[in-house]
Amino acid sequence: MLQQLGSIGKLLVGIWMAGVTIATFVIIPPYQGLGDAGRIVIVHVPTAWVAVIAFTVSAVYSALYLRRRLPVDDAKATAAAEGGLIFTLLATLTGMVFSQIAWGVFWNWDPRQVTILVLLLIYAALFALRSAIDDLERRRRLAAVYSLFAFVTMPFLMFVAPRMAESTLHPNCAFIKGSDCDGITLQVGHVGLLGDQKVQLLGIEQQGDIVVAQVKVSTPGLASEAILQPGYDLATRSYTDRPTFPGQRFTLAIEAVNLERGEVRINMEAPGSGLLANQRTLWVFLAANIGFTMLFVWMFLVRSQVLSLEVQIAQRKVALA
Amino acid sequence: MSESTAAIYISMATVLLVWVTIAVYLVQVGAQLRAMQNDLKGDPPGPVQRSEETTSQSTAAPESPSVAADQWTWMAWYGSLTYGCTAALEMLSSVRETIPEQQLDRWQNDAIPVSGESRCAQQYVTARRDAVHDNLQSTMV
Numbered sequence: 001m002l003q004q005l006g007s008i009g010k011l012l013v014g015i016w017m018a019g020v021t022i023a024t025f026v027i028i029p030p031y032q033g034l035g036d037a038g039r040i041v042i043v044h045v046p047t048a049w050v051a052v053i054a055f056t057v058s059a060v061y062s063a064l065y066l067r068r069r070l071p072v073d074d075a076k077a078t079a080a081a082e083g084g085l086i087f088t089l090l091a092t093l094t095g096m097v098f099s100q101i102a103w104g105v106f107w108n109w110d111p112r113q114v115t116i117l118v119l120l121l122i123y124a125a126l127f128a129l130r131s132a133i134d135d136l137e138r139r140r141r142l143a144a145v146y147s148l149f150a151f152v153t154m155p156f157l158m159f160v161a162p163r164m165a166e167s168t169l170h171p172n173c174a175f176i177k178g179s180d181c182d183g184i185t186l187q188v189g190h191v192g193l194l195g196d197q198k199v200q201l202l203g204i205e206q207q208g209d210i211v212v213a214q215v216k217v218s219t220p221g222l223a224s225e226a227i228l229q230p231g232y233d234l235a236t237r238s239y240t241d242r243p244t245f246p247g248q249r250f251t252l253a254i255e256a257v258n259l260e261r262g263e264v265r266i267n268m269e270a271p272g273s274g275l276l277a278n279q280r281t282l283w284v285f286l287a288a289n290i291g292f293t294m295l296f297v298w299m300f301l302v303r304s305q306v307l308s309l310e311v312q313i314a315q316r317k318v319a320l321a
Numbered sequence: 322m323s324e325s326t327a328a329i330y331i332s333m334a335t336v337l338l339v340w341v342t343i344a345v346y347l348v349q350v351g352a353q354l355r356a357m358q359n360d361l362k363g364d365p366p367g368p369v370q371r372s373e374e375t376t377s378q379s380t381a382a383p384e385s386p387s388v389a390a391d392q393w394t395w396m397a398w399y400g401s402l403t404y405g406c407t408a409a410l411e412m413l414s415s416v417r418e419t420i421p422e423q424q425l426d427r428w429q430n431d432a433i434p435v436s437g438e439s440r441c442a443q444q445y446v447t448a449r450r451d452a453v454h455d456n457l458q459s460t461m462v
């Protein structure tokens with residue numbers, strides 16, 4: 001009975017994910033500024049999200065192991081950490097493809113890229129630790145303690161550190177309309193950083209209600225340099241012109257102007273802004289999150305069973321010997 | 322190949338990479354589980370002495386797996402995924418051949434100037450036109 005239910009469940013997960021795949025390419029609209037390549041987000045974000053769930057499950061079972069000392073808890077903690085590692089790796093790889101299309105490079109040391117890499121290394125070290133200790137009891141105990149410490153870093157690396165960065169190219173704060181990243185305020189002559197772009201405010205010109213700023217932008221190493229002229233309407237308090245960064249899909253916009261102090265707040269708008277404002281995209285995105293979570297549960301159940309059986313077989317072999 | 326067509330192929334390749342990784346993991350772990358279950362089932366109850374040769378044979382070559390349900394599941398999954406990707410590709414290519422990209426983006430409320438395309442292509446065009454319209458509206462807000 002239970003086996004039948006499991007089979008039906010697997011079949012449903014398969015159909016659900018097939019539906020999500022079709023919907024990703026057929027139902028949701030192309031994103032402004034990214035076109036069809038933005039569809040990667042539908043798998044990229046859920047894989048990262050499931051990694052968070054997986055590491056949380058791993059930490060819970062690690063704590064349970066330290067409390068109850070049952071090998072089955074250790075097996076479940078390991079299975080969840082393994083799933084988390086796979087999903088983190090997938091999130092990194094899909095993010096790199098997204099980065100290549102959106103920013104023109106696979107890897108540009110964006111704060112979020114760095115933190116997910118660090119997380120990947122921390123959890124990879126958990127498996128290195130496990131394989132380095134022969135004594136079973138000691139291995140389980142140390143792995144459980146390490147897993148709890150690793151979990152403490154996870155929220156910081158996934159949620160806090162990327163948001164603490166002064167500015168990031170990662171469009172994490174551009175997905176939901178109204179939650180744009182804060183820009184930077186520059187006075188005439190001053191230099192600042194927007195993402196990995198060096199920006200310098202050369203001057204401000206006012207023509208009636210329209211203010212036009214002259215901003216010199218350059219990439220690290222001065223691979224490209226340009227002078228952009230974003231515009232701002234003082235009457236409507238909104239931008240009039242948003243030029244595109246050279247060689248990229250990002251645009252430069254003025255968000256606020258203080259003429260008395262000779263300063264403007266400028267921001268880099270990432271493609272994908274208002275992504276989830278579209279109802280179709282939102283529903284497919286949610287369905288993808290649910291589907292990936294179900295997939296993780298499937299992976300977790302099977303893997304933890306394998307690890308538990310390994311223990312049983314080892315015990316049986318010892319008994320037989 | 323236009324930039325847009327390349328982008329959709331890259332997206333599909335990325336999605337497939339994710340599926341293949343997860344599927345390979347599940348197949349491998351599932352096979353391991355079945356082998357172990359068979360191994361355990363094959364053992365006699367209680368601490369009966371067995372030769373090492375028998376034990377290793379049992380681990381290395383498990384009996385035929387009793388997992389017809391699992392196999393059906395995988396076949397159904399692969400089938401639906403293959404169908405989904407093929408159908409999406411067919412729709413996209415037929416739409417792109419018929420209608421220029423710029424025109425698709427400009428559509429708002431006009432009648433669909435499609436004739437002789439497959440039903441799937443027409444559905445896709447309708448969905449895409451509505452979606453572009455939605456997108457325009459949300460951007461304007």
